[in-house]
Amino acid sequence: MTQTTRQILKISCPDQKGLIAGTTQVLAKAGANILDLTQHTATDIDTFFLRAMFECPVDSLSNIKIHIEELGKRCAMDWDLHDANQKPKLALFGSKTDHCLYELFLGQRDGDLACEFVCLISNHVALEPVARQFNIPFFLVSSTQSKAEQEARFRDILAGSGAEALVLARYMQILSPEFTREWDRKVINIHHGFLPAFKGAKPYHQAWAKGVKLIGATAHFATEDLDQGPIIWQSVQQVPDTCSIERFIQIGKEVEKRTLAIALRYWIDHRVFVYQGRTFIL
Amino acid sequence: MTQTTRQILKISCPDQKGLIAGTTQVLAKAGANILDLTQHTATDIDTFFLRAMFECPVDSLSNIKIHIEELGKRCAMDWDLHDANQKPKLALFGSKTDHCLYELFLGQRDGDLACEFVCLISNHVALEPVARQFNIPFFLVSSTQSKAEQEARFRDILAGSGAEALVLARYMQILSPEFTREWDRKVINIHHGFLPAFKGAKPYHQAWAKGVKLIGATAHFATEDLDQGPIIWQSVQQVPDTCSIERFIQIGKEVEKRTLAIALRYWIDHRVFVYQGRTFIL
């Protein structure tokens, strides 16, 4: 019996006629069965986005790639194909708090997040026990060193662990523009504010002083512009007026961890398309 | 210049390979451009669902129909094609309260609900002013008559107004099984409870006595089994413990009108697929 594989195809390109027909014909001819396909044309930017999950015989895969490659050239497609069962390798960056880490580690352990966490880098030893407990290699990189020294260390660790993308799980440090560019669209950050409000430091204190009635968190790709990268997901939670700032932060932690886990899940499922500072989740 | 038309194609059928390729090739050959396509295979019931919105030259439409018809026969497709700019004609049934009616009439007037309300049938004169204000023909059909007499009258009115589907906007009366069957999958009801909890009469009083912390509303297709038809949309709202039953009902009205409007919008956009007592919203 032929072995089958489950794949996810992502395409974005200038819109034109026949793109779905062309693409799905390639798949059909290769004996693939599409299980979930979402296509959206953003008419204001005349751009076509497609995500298709399909099953096909393993030995037809190289053929599919060749024909999509051809089609892609003709249509100026930005495309990639992912093995749905191959778990992406993610490096985590943390600082002192571990609520996001537990959410991600438990989600990963239970199969809700189909990824592999290959290392946890932190500027504090506080996170070592949680890493050890989930058998994640832990690396202390003190932020007392120069940023250049720290990032040289990061590069070593990331290369050694085979990380494909980074998750900043309340890392609280700013990465250099060079480093950020090296991992362009591959650094997911959780900001504890409802962006674009409350950028920068101490967003909960800002929000509390402003007297907002809802607090939020925003998962986004980190870019050179602090807290300005493309938003992946946002959630909010109502806060009572009688909250202390401490309680405010507690409620926020809930929102942060949930928002980060949702955003990461979309990314793992290959649902996130970035286009000109925005994302489209298909 | 050729005139174009915007169409929505809905397909459901047993799953098999090549369905999207086959379908989109028909569209591509006819010069259509797909703007939004969502396909989902419900693997537990091995069923394929597809919704595609596309633009094509008006004169290619008959060709598309012929080829989809052929494909449909081969693949046991349940399919239909809708002109996206042709507004469905809806008949409304009400009783005394008008909060849902205002929501729908204003949504329709502002273009948020792309439909036409062809008549309002009510068992009370209380709703006549709101109908007149929005220029909707109003018909009083008293519920003191026998159900058979009332429904005979309904049939006349509906035939006369060209209604394609019915919306029960807090109608509070039960339609006969015969009548419901005549409009199978074409009667949208709003139930003021979070089904399947709180079926039947006075759901708010049931919920209040039970001490629930959230109240909800459910828009569903009416079937012969009271409040058991396929659910289209549901929403809930938190209720404080200090609520009186009167306030409870006020909060509920908000949830009802919003839920009904959302469900109706999905239906108008041809997003609702019914399969074995459930709906799939694509």
Next chain:
Amino acid sequence: MTQTTRQILKISCPDQKGLIAGTTQVLAKAGANILDLTQHTATDIDTFFLRAMFECPVDSLSNIKIHIEELGKRCAMDWDLHDANQKPKLALFGSKTDHCLYELFLGQRDGDLACEFVCLISNHVALEPVARQFNIPFFLVSSTQSKAEQEARFRDILAGSGAEALVLARYMQILSPEFTREWDRKVINIHHGFLPAFKGAKPYHQAWAKGVKLIGATAHFATEDLDQGPIIWQSVQQVPDTCSIERFIQIGKEVEKRTLAIALRYWIDHRVFVYQGRTFIL
């Protein structure tokens, strides 16, 4: 039999011991029965807030006022007493869109908003029909005149109608600092953005360009600083990525009208305390 009256007492003052005991003793001695009392001390600003709804004999009311007055002087209380059954007189300001107006007029008509709308002032005739339909006096004050002329006209209309507070239901014009100061803490505005993000003009366009995943609305007191006054209530709604800007605005309308109605309800119920640029809702 003695006639009873239902009253709402609001107090804010520097915190100290015995404030509730002193206050409730006055009420108890006058034969009042408290039905709902909420007290909160904001410990960070050392400030006491109390709202009490009570029933008492009509003829004990003057006595209550005398004793609360005495207590208030001793404790530097900012206090006021409201007849719960006396509906506040509100003036509405609108421009062209009527979704908020319908929400408020229907809420008022159904008893959900226990207020009286004494006039609707607009810079466009478009709103005249909705005003007429609900029997609200309509005044056209064109914004082609100078702001001084317009506001002179506003003063006349408001004096003539006996308005106690103003609601800006998507008025879209900026009131002068002088006028705003005259109605300090008595102008409720609905801003169609999740403040403090998206201040100023075209907040939906700002939000859409930014690629946010939730849109919001903020009801707040208007102050001299545009869109900076104390926030009363905020709500958000998830928006799909496939939204056009038009659909975005439609979804926003829902959020706006609901948020404004909730904020207004809190205000009518005498639940809103303003303190140093923030509100406390008790």
Next chain:
Amino acid sequence: MTQTTRQILKISCPDQKGLIAGTTQVLAKAGANILDLTQHTATDIDTFFLRAMFECPVDSLSNIKIHIEELGKRCAMDWDLHDANQKPKLALFGSKTDHCLYELFLGQRDGDLACEFVCLISNHVALEPVARQFNIPFFLVSSTQSKAEQEARFRDILAGSGAEALVLARYMQILSPEFTREWDRKVINIHHGFLPAFKGAKPYHQAWAKGVKLIGATAHFATEDLDQGPIIWQSVQQVPDTCSIERFIQIGKEVEKRTLAIALRYWIDHRVFVYQGRTFIL
């Protein structure tokens, strides 16, 4: 300097005049300062509920108790007084899944849940590692024994650990009526369904088959009637139609743990009043 203590007073009784005045005078005379007081009279059942958090000198506490006792007798009060800084001792019951346990253990560790978990009882060894990691005594009580044997063992463990209340964190077993009565209003259960819908076994499968668009969880006091006890808190989450039952359950886990943590927090804060099968959260 006199030492102060923070206390929480809860009262429920038949409504009558002067209850707040009488109570707060006792506190004022003892030199207490009230920080948060909420009072509500449920007029339909003519019942008075009050929660007050106050600070007072430690040596005035016995005096306060004596006078509240007197007042309580006169007014048929059901009252209790809690040291706000004394953490209640809770026993946990689990089975195989640990998502609720992590939520509670981490919340407790971070100070969000001001309680002490004195033991974890489970019918499976799977939970031992999580207990050990948070230094919670773990007891395996196999459900292969008779219920009487198991519950005899429970009584020993609970007596030994000094547990004041029980939390069923997805325990999946039914306690006997006798045992439940012994811990009347002291057993908090999380049910993975939006009660009163989906009682009993496999609520997610029930909900999924029914095609609901929201799934929920309900935290409630366990009583002899399975899944019928007074509801403490409920939450829901939207579920997409394209969900598999596995994904449905994953989403549900999020809702469960959050709902249980919120309910437990209310209970720990002494905010939960039970009255005739309902709760009031003040």
